[in-house]
Amino acid sequence: xxxxxxxxxRQLLDRLCxxxxxxxxxxxxxxxxxxxxxxxxxxNRFSRAPSQVAEYLSSTRGTISQTLKALHxxxxxxxTRSQTDRRSISYDATRAGLDALRxxxxxxxxxxxxSQRELTDLSDSLKLLLQRALHARGNRPFGICRECIHHxxxxxxxxxxxxxxxxxxxxxxxxxxxxxx
Amino acid sequence: xxxxxxxxxRQLLDRLCxxxxxxxxxxxxxxxxxxxxxxxxxxNRFSRAPSQVAEYLSSTRGTISQTLKALHxxxxxxxTRSQTDRRSISYDATRAGLDALRxxxxxxxxxxxxSQRELTDLSDSLKLLLQRALHARGNRPFGICRECIHHxxxxxxxxxxxxxxxxxxxxxxxxxxxxxx
DNA sequence: CGATATTAGTAGCGAGTCGCTATTATTGCA
DNA sequence: TGCAATAATAGCGACTCGCTACTAATATCG
Numbered sequence: 480x481x482x483x484x485x486x487x488x489r490q491l492l493d494r495l496c497x498x499x500x501x502x503x504x505x506x507x508x509x510x511x512x513x514x515x516x517x518x519x520x521x522x523n524r525f526s527r528a529p530s531q532v533a534e535y536l537s538s539t540r541g542t543i544s545q546t547l548k549a550l551h552x553x554x555x556x557x558x559t560r561s562q563t564d565r566r567s568i569s570y571d572a573t574r575a576g577l578d579a580l581r582x583x584x585x586x587x588x589x590x591x592x593x594s595q596r597e598l599t600d601l602s603d604s605l606k607l608l609l610q611r612a613l614h615a616r617g618n619r620p621f622g623i624c625r626e627c628i629h630h631x632x633x634x635x636x637x638x639x640x641x642x643x644x645x646x647x648x649x650x651x652x653x654x655x656x657x658x659x660x
Numbered sequence: 661x662x663x664x665x666x667x668x669x670r671q672l673l674d675r676l677c678x679x680x681x682x683x684x685x686x687x688x689x690x691x692x693x694x695x696x697x698x699x700x701x702x703x704n705r706f707s708r709a710p711s712q713v714a715e716y717l718s719s720t721r722g723t724i725s726q727t728l729k730a731l732h733x734x735x736x737x738x739x740t741r742s743q744t745d746r747r748s749i750s751y752d753a754t755r756a757g758l759d760a761l762r763x764x765x766x767x768x769x770x771x772x773x774x775s776q777r778e779l780t781d782l783s784d785s786l787k788l789l790l791q792r793a794l795h796a797r798g799n800r801p802f803g804i805c806r807e808c809i810h811h812x813x814x815x816x817x818x819x820x821x822x823x824x825x826x827x828x829x830x831x832x833x834x835x836x837x838x839x840x841x
Numbered sequence: 842c843g844a845t846a847t848t849a850g851t852a853g854c855g856a857g858t859c860g861c862t863a864t865t866a867t868t869g870c871a
Numbered sequence: 872t873g874c875a876a877t878a879a880t881a882g883c884g885a886c887t888c889g890c891t892a893c894t895a896a897t898a899t900c901g
Binding site: 598 | 665666667668669670671672673674675676677678679680681682691695698699702716717718719765766767768769770771773776778779780781782783785786787789790792793794795796797
């Protein structure tokens with residue numbers, strides 16, 4: 480039934496995204512390219528391969544492959560082939576890429592009047608909804624490293640018990656493909 | 661800066677939309693077609709022309725023209741030429757169109773556990789954000805007829821003071837292009 | 842009244858997404 | 872060692888999107 484809360488929430492989300500998309504075009508990026516680049520800027524070094532980007536964006540490897548190539552042509556990402564697995568590639572956002580991201584800021588003005596409390600409330604509501612929707616579809620959560628069951632933190636050292644590696648302090652706040660809770 | 665509340669909220673919105681989009685493909689609709697159809701199902705008879713759909717979706721007349729033609733080919737909308745202005749066309753969702761919309765329901769399960777209070781809270785937060793974002797860009801609000809300054813309601817009669825027409829009871833809850841508050 | 846905007850809808854271009862289905866490397870496993 | 876699984880990519884057809892025209896109908900105004 481059109482008009483109920485579900486439909487309304489869905490349409491609100493959609494219109495907000497379309498508005499954001501309109502802004503993204505002005506920054507030499509199309510919405511998919513923006514989304515991929517924004518992910519790469521927040522993802523840790525174990526989570527920047529095409530298939531991981533595809534999964535995060537609920538897209539396919541084929542499409543994302545093209546998107547990343549386009550970003551590469553524009554100089555917004557750098558390609559790094561893996562040493563251990565010669566099939567896989569990792570993409571990192573370049574300085575120019577981060578600049579392009581900043582140009583497409585949309586909700587700065589509309590969110591300016593919000594208190595920190597209101598921001599986290601909204602953020603948490605959306606996070607919960609997304610989490611449930613992802614779970615219903617059997618998708619990975621793509622949570623933050625620090626909030627993972629494999630994350631170990633003692634003294635001033637961080638460590639991932641799953642991948643068996645030491646972690647830099649700055650990596651604790653990044654998105655991880657393997658994150659679980 | 662990636663990682664702040666703004667960026668995070670934007671990425672959450674984006675991922676929710678992409679998830680919804682993935683669901684829409686399964687209902688013989690692409691995301692744009694779904695969005696246009698969902699709008700037509702909620703818009704009143706003064707608001708169903710291509711240019712109005714385009715404005716609602718932050719798109720262009722050209723693109724929406726194609727989208728509506730595609731929906732027409734699929735039998736999901738009906739075309740009606742205006743009697744008064746022979747340039748304009750109005751599109752209405754057909755019964756088959758409404759069925760297709762229902763097939764693409766996504767947030768049913770994830771939102772099932774929410775209380776009515778939580779639903780309206782989330783809905784209101786998003787509405788406020790959208791409203792501010794639209795205002796910042798100088799766009800129309802596309803609000804609901806009933807909540808308009810031109811809406812008159814006395815006894816059991818509804819009336820629009822702007823368009824100078826009587827309104828059916830069922831129209832009071834529909835989206836209107838002319839809505840202002 | 843008639844010339845001149847303005848408006849509504851559409852067509853067509855080029856780039857690119859998206860869901861597909863292969864295809865090619867490379868790696869893991871029995 | 873052979874065969875399945877995996878990572879990335881290529882290519883197809885339908886489509887969106889931002890453009891720039893373009894047609895037809897309606898408004899405006901000297």
